[in-house]
Structures are given as structure tokens and as C-alpha cells.
Amino acid sequence: xxxxxxxxxxDVNICDILNKYLTNEGYDVRTANDGYEAIDTFKxxxxxxxxxxxxxxxxxxKDVCSEIRKFSNKPxxxxxxxxxxxxxVVCLELGADDFVVKPFDMNELFARIKAVLRRCNSHDDPASxxxxxxxxxxxxxxxxxxxxxxxxxxxxxxxxxxLYFLASNYNRVFTRDQLLDKVWGxxxxxxxxxxxxxxxxxxxxxxxxxxxxxxxxxWGVGYKFEVSGN
Numbered sequence: 001x002x003x004x005x006x007x008x009x010x011d012v013n014i015c016d017i018l019n020k021y022l023t024n025e026g027y028d029v030r031t032a033n034d035g036y037e038a039i040d041t042f043k044x045x046x047x048x049x050x051x052x053x054x055x056x057x058x059x060x061x062k063d064v065c066s067e068i069r070k071f072s073n074k075p076x077x078x079x080x081x082x083x084x085x086x087x088x089v090v091c092l093e094l095g096a097d098d099f100v101v102k103p104f105d106m107n108e109l110f111a112r113i114k115a116v117l118r119r120c121n122s123h124d125d126p127a128s129x130x131x132x133x134x135x136x137x138x139x140x141x142x143x144x145x146x147x148x149x150x151x152x153x154x155x156x157x158x159x160x161x162x163l164y165f166l167a168s169n170y171n172r173v174f175t176r177d178q179l180l181d182k183v184w185g186x187x188x189x190x191x192x193x194x195x196x197x198x199x200x201x202x203x204x205x206x207x208x209x210x211x212x213x214x215x216x217x218x219w220g221v222g223y224k225f226e227v228s229g230n
Contacts, residue, residue: 002028003117006047008038008064009079010056018051021106035059039067049117053079062094069095073144073157075116092197095156119185132167134227135212139164148209155205162198166215166225175222199223
């Protein structure tokens with residue numbers, strides 16, 4: 001079975017180049033040139049991974065990423081031409097798994113694709129079926145579902161994985177580098193700001209849910225899921 005990759009970019013030349021290189025690497029490739037075509041192709045093609053340009057006509061890459069996340073956890077690597085911190089933060093907040101900046105090196109792109117696929121495939125372990133419960137919160141990694149006060153809450157996959165890991169190791173402090181290793185994978189090519197972005201978004205969702213636990217910053221060290229009563 002070939003790994004299927006959907007390439008979404010409004011530049012036809014870039015799509016053609018990526019199609020050629022990825023096909024030569026043994027991937028099955030489909031392309032789309034605008035946001036609406038991207039959503040339609042995704043639903044019909046059911047790719048294993050999406051390379052998604054952030055600047056698209058019709059629907060922006062950000063909108064496409066957000067819409068895909070409503071019904072799929074398939075990995076998404078965003079492509080941005082700007083390389084500004086704000087773009088990277090937006091990509092992560094929308095639920096993207098990684099990002100690359102144009103112009104990118106093909107070897108780096110292949111490394112990121114393999115790393116993201118490897119991380120996603122490694123999540124199929126027996127322990128991932130366990131549901132973690134504390135007061136007013138339930139976290140299921142198998143279903144990728146977060147319930148707060150018995151109500152399901154929309155949450156990007158990587159945020160849920162981070163919360164699941166911290167909650168399953170409650171009252172233990174982890175550095176940003178340790179969290180990058182455990183949640184994103186040892187071969188993740190991003191930086192520690194990734195963790196800060198996800199923690200910030202998690203806190204917004206978890207605010208006021210319970211006074212028995214908290215997602216806490218341990219200054220100068222990292223983060224922990226602190227439980228005072230269970």
C-alpha cells in the first residue's frame with residue numbers, strides 16, 4: 001500500500017515539482033490548487049498526510065486546516081512563504097502537526113513528512129485506549145475526545161495528545177524538550193515555543209473547569225498537570 005499525500009498549493013509549478021519528487025520517493029500523490037478543491041479532494045482521496053499552503057484562493061489554508069480538523073485527525077504540514085513567528089503559531093493553533101517555510105529544501109521536507117508519519121503511526125499502542133478521568137474532565141486518546149463537564153469539546157489532535165500525556169503523568173514536571181520528545185517525537189524539527197503555544201490554548205479551554213487540578217507552569221523548568229484531589 002502506497003502512502004497517500006495530498007499537496008495543496010495555488011502555484012501549479014510547485015504542485016508539479018512536489019508531485020514528481022514525492023512520486024519518485026514512492027508516495028501516491030494528488031494535488032489541489034484552491035481551498036474548496038482541497039476539501040473536496042481530501043474527502044474523496046482520504047490521504048495519509050496533507051501538505052497545505054497557508055495562502056490559497058477561495059478558502060485559505062488556515063480555513064482548510066480548521067475544516068479538516070472537524071472530521072479528521074490525519075496529519076497536516078502547513079507551508080508558509082513568510083516564515084514569521086505569527087504564521088507558525090497560527091498553524092499550530094489550528095491543529096497542524098508541523099510546518100515548512102518556502103523556499104524549502106526537499107531533503108528537509110522529506111524528513112518532516114517521514115517524522116510526522118512516524119509519530120502518527122506510533123500512536124496505535126494499547127495504552128492509548130485508556131480514558132483518563134479527573135473531576136469534570138475525561139480524555140480519550142483512542143477517540144481523540146475531550147469532555148469537560150460531560151460535554152465534548154473541540155480540540156486539535158496535538159493539544160489532546162499533550163494534555164493526555166501530562167494528565168497520565170499527573171504531578172510530574174516535564175521540561176519543554178521532554179514534552180517535545182514524548183508528544184511530538186524525538187525527531188521533531190520545531191522549537192520549544194511549540195509547547196508554549198499548545199499549553200496556552202489548553203488553558204483557555206480548561207479555565208474554570210475544576211479547582212482540583214490545574215495545568216501549571218513550573219517556572220524555569222516546564223509544565224505539569226497538578227492534581228490536588230482526585
